[in-house]
Amino acid sequence: MYKIINSKYIxxxxxxxxxDHSILIKSNKIHxxxxxxxxxxxxxxxxxxxxxxxxxxxxxxxxxxxxxWVKKKLKYSSEFTDWLSQIIDLKKVxxxxxxxxxxxxxAIEECSSCGVTTIGEIASYNGLDISIIKKSGLRCSYFYEIxxxxxxNFEKNILKIEKKINKNSMIELKxxxxxxxxxxxxxxKKCKKFSTKNKLSICxxxxxxxxxxxxxxxxxxxxxxxIFKKLKNAPKVKRKSTFTPLKYLKGLGVVNKDLTLVxxxxxxxxxxxxxxxxxxxxxxxxxxxxxxNEKLPDxxxxxxxxxxxxxxxxxxxxxxxxxxxxxxxxxxxxxxLKVKNLKEKILxxxxxxxxxxxxxxxxxxxxxxxxxxxxxxxEIKDQNPFDSIIFREGKNISFKMIDGKIKKFQ
Numbered sequence: 077m078y079k080i081i082n083s084k085y086i087x088x089x090x091x092x093x094x095x096d097h098s099i100l101i102k103s104n105k106i107h108x109x110x111x112x113x114x115x116x117x118x119x120x121x122x123x124x125x126x127x128x129x130x131x132x133x134x135x136x137x138x139x140x141x142x143x144x145w146v147k148k149k150l151k152y153s154s155e156f157t158d159w160l161s162q163i164i165d166l167k168k169v170x171x172x173x174x175x176x177x178x179x180x181x182x183a184i185e186e187c188s189s190c191g192v193t194t195i196g197e198i199a200s201y202n203g204l205d206i207s208i209i210k211k212s213g214l215r216c217s218y219f220y221e222i223x224x225x226x227x228x229n230f231e232k233n234i235l236k237i238e239k240k241i242n243k244n245s246m247i248e249l250k251x252x253x254x255x256x257x258x259x260x261x262x263x264x265k266k267c268k269k270f271s272t273k274n275k276l277s278i279c280x281x282x283x284x285x286x287x288x289x290x291x292x293x294x295x296x297x298x299x300x301x302x303i304f305k306k307l308k309n310a311p312k313v314k315r316k317s318t319f320t321p322l323k324y325l326k327g328l329g330v331v332n333k334d335l336t337l338v339x340x341x342x343x344x345x346x347x348x349x350x351x352x353x354x355x356x357x358x359x360x361x362x363x364x365x366x367x368x369n370e371k372l373p374d375x376x377x378x379x380x381x382x383x384x385x386x387x388x389x390x391x392x393x394x395x396x397x398x399x400x401x402x403x404x405x406x407x408x409x410x411x412x413l414k415v416k417n418l419k420e421k422i423l424x425x426x427x428x429x430x431x432x433x434x435x436x437x438x439x440x441x442x443x444x445x446x447x448x449x450x451x452x453x454x455e456i457k458d459q460n461p462f463d464s465i466i467f468r469e470g471k472n473i474s475f476k477m478i479d480g481k482i483k484k485f486q
Contacts, residue, residue, distance in 0.1 A: 077103055078120040081475075082112055083130035083453055085461050088443045089424050093461070099130070101449045104480030109443065123485065125453045128474050129461040131423070132442055133193025133215075133450035135430025136399045137359040138338050138387025140198045141187075141205055144179035145170070146392040156285035156368045157298035163392060164306050173204060180205045184212045186397040187388070190470030193450040193478045196279070196359070196387065196434050198252055200226070202233055203240040210244060213478050215450060217434040219252035219279055224309045227263045231270055246479065248436070255281045256321050257291055257299050261314045261328070268330050277334045277435050279359075283321045283347070284339035285370055292319045322347045331356065336433050338387065341365050341373040348377060357383040357433040360425075363405050364389035375406070376413045384425050385433035399426070400470045407466055419462040449480040 079101040086094040086109070098115040100108040108115065116122065149166050153159040187195060195214055199205055200221040209216050220237055222230045234251065241247045251271045253259050259267070271278050283289070290297035294315040304310035314324075323346070325331055331350065336357040340347075351358065358381065362372050378384045386406065388397045395401075407422050415421060431441025440450045453475035458464045464472060476484040 078107070078118075079123060079480075080115050080118065080120050081123045081125065081130060081451070082116065083125040083128050084456065085129040086443060087129060087131040087423065087461075089132070089420065089428060090442050090444060092420075093129075099443065099451075101477075101480055104449055106443060106445055106447050106449055108445065123475070123482075125475055127456050128453040129456055129464065130443075130451060130453040130475070131465070132427040132440065133452050133476070133478065134191045134399050134426050135194045135196075135385065135434065135436075135441060136187055136192045136387055136397075137196040137385035137430040137433045138198065138361055138389055139183065139187065139195050139397065140390030140392065141180045141183040141195075141209075142176050142199065142201060143390035143392040144183045145175050146390075150392065154369055155287075155298075156370060157287050157302055159368055159393070160303060161306065164303070173201075176201055176204055177208065180208045183391065183397055184208065184214065187399065188212065188214065188483075189473075190398045190400045191452040191454075191473050191476065192399050193452065193476070194430070194434065194436065194440060196385075196430075198390075203237045206237070206240045206247070209247060213481065213483060214246070215436070215440065215448075215478060216247045217250055217436065218247050219250045221252045221254055222263070222267060223254045223258040224260060224263065224307070224311050227259060227266075230267070234270070234274075234276075248434075250277045250279060250435075253278065253280050255284075255288070256313065256324055257288060257303075258311060260312045262312075264325075264328050264330065268328065277336065278330065279336035279338065280325075281339055282325070282337045283342040284365070285368070286342060288321055289342050291315070292321050292324050293317050320344050320347050322350055326350060334435070336435075339365065339373070340378075341371055343374060348374070351381070355383065357385070359385040359387050359430075359433050360406070361387045361389040361394075361402075362409065363395065363402055364393040367393045367395070372409060375410045376415060379410060379413070379415050379418070379421050379425070383429065383432045385430035386425050387430075398469060400466065400468070404466050404469075419460075419466060423462065423465065449477055451475070451477045
C-alpha cells in the first residue's frame with residue numbers, strides 16, 4: 077500500500093523545485109512530501125530514481141485519438157477550409173471501425189510514451205474508444221463531440237456513453253459541441269441546457285481560423301461557399317457584423333468559468349477581456365495552428381494567464397503526437413517574448429494548467445498531499461534539469477506512475 081519515491085529533484089510545481097526530497101505514496105494518493113532523511117527511515121518499499129527529476133504527469137488537454145489514420149491520406153493544403161474539406165471527404169469514404177480502433181491504439185501508444193498521464197479526448201464514434209482507453213490506464217476527460225450530423229440524438233448518445241464508462245474513476249464524461257460553424261444556433265442552446273442539467277462541462281474549438289471570423293460576422297467566407305455544400309444539413313447560425321466567435325457564444329449564455337476553449341488564435345482585445353473576466357479555460361495547440369497555416373495565439377497573454385493548457389490536437393493536423401515536442405515548440409516560439417521563468421511556465425501549462433482546463437486540478441496536475449499519484453521522472457542529462465524535460469523528446473523518461481500504479485521504471 078505504501079511506497080517511497082526518492083529523486084534528486086522534485087518539481088511540484090506549487091513549491092517549485094525541491095532537492096533531495098522524497099514522496100510517500102499511500103495507495104493511489106500522495107500521502108507525504110518530505111526530506112529524504114525523514115522518509116527513508118520508514119520501512120516501506122523504496123523506488124530510487126537517483127539522478128532524475130520527478131514531476132506531475134503531463135496533461136495533453138486536447139487530442140483526437142481517432143484521427144491517426146487520416147494522416148497518410150491528406151494532401152498538402154495551404155488553408156484551413158481546404159484541410160477541413162479533405163477531412164469531411166475522407167470520413168465519408170474510409171471511416172471503418174477496425175481502422176478507427178487501430179488509430180486509437182497507435183495514438184495512445186505515442187502519447188503515453190512521452191510522459192502523458194492524462195488526455196482530453198475528443199470522441200465522435202459513440203464510445204468506440206472507451207474500452208481501449210480503459211485498457212491503457214490513462215486518465216481521461218472524455219469529450220463527446222457533437223455536430224449537426226449527430227445532433228438529433230446527442231442527448232441519448234451521451235447517456236449511452238455514460239453507461240459504457242460505467243463509473244470508471246479514470247474517465248470523466250464531458251460535452252464537446254464541435255464549433256460555432258458545425259451546429260445550428262438552436263442546437264448550441266440545447267447543448268447548454270443539457271450540460272447544465274446533467275452537470276457536464278462544455279469544451280469547443282473556437283477562433284481557430286481566419287475564415288471562422290469572417291463566417292460569424294456574415295462576410296463572404298469559405299464555409300458557406302465550400303464546406304456547407306458538402307453537408308446534408310448545413311448549420312443555421314445567427315450572425316452579426318459585431319460578433320466575434322467568443323461574443324457569439326457569450327450571447328448564447330454559454331460563457332462561464334466551466335467553459336474550455338481550444339485554439340483561440342484569432343482574438344480581439346475585447347475577447348481577451350471576456351476571457352479574463354469570466355475566468356475561461358484555454359487550451360493552446362500551436363503546432364496545429366502552424367500546420368494549418370494559421371497564426372499562433374497571443375503567447376505572451378496566455379503564458380501569463382492562470383488557466384492555460386496545452387494539446388497536440390490530432391495527427392490530422394500535426395506532425396506527431398509527442399507532447400514534449402509540443403512543449404519544446406511552445407518554448408522556442410516564446411523565447412523572444414522575454415517571459416519570466418519561461419521554462420517553468422511551460423511546465424505548469426503542461427501539468428496544472430491542463431488539469432484546470434479539464435476540470436481535474438483538484439485531483440492531479442501538481443505534487444500535493446491527497447492528490448492522485450500521477451507522476452513521471454526524467455533522467456537528468458543537462459546542467460539545467462528543466463532542459464532534460466523540454467528538449468529530449470521524452471527519450472530519457474525513467475519512471476511513470478498513474479493513479480499509484482507503476483507503468484514504467486528503469
